[in-house]
Amino acid sequence: MKTKEQTRKFMEMVAKKNGWHLNRDEEFLDMLADGLTTNYNRYGYYSCPCRDADGDKELDKDIICPCDYCVPDQKEYGHCYCGLYLTPEFYQSGKEPEAIPERRPL
């Protein structure tokens, strides 16, 4: 089991390690921390909170946070699918992340 505090640390660690910024909207971050914590405690891994998981680690491996689509999405839109991890450029622009198209293959 993970607590929300542990999930926040995980999010911060992932961002720091990759040179990304977390979304500056604390309320939004809190919702994503809740969502990731729920998914960890449901499935045993940090499945992306914005995607419907199968609950099978092998099937969901591409959407375990940070997902396989994070970097391509950041390159195209400046942030990941969830609006959690932002590139430094996007963060500095002051823009707010919004929903982007799903690039995960069907």
Place this chain on the structure above:
Amino acid sequence: MSSEIPFVEENGKVDHQDITVYALSTCGFCRRGLQFLRDRQVKFRYVYVDKIPYEVKNDLKVKLQEKFQRRVAFPFVVINDERALVGFVQREWEEIIKFNIKWEK
């Protein structure tokens, strides 16, 4: 879409369109979208699809995909059972409200 799905009804004054939102309880954009509708007093129903049985959820996703010919991602909004919006993009959702305002005049 199905009587098996436990929709939650949200009341609101803006009720000229039939709005159903399929969402994930874990998703920030889904929660923002639902709050957007509440803040604008839109009447709608929603369901958190991650909280319904696996088979029911998968059956629902297939039906939505077939009916609307759209990739099913969340939030997935169905308007009047004939049009679908995918994802919470505020300017697109504003159209839902504008349409209602026109009808109210």
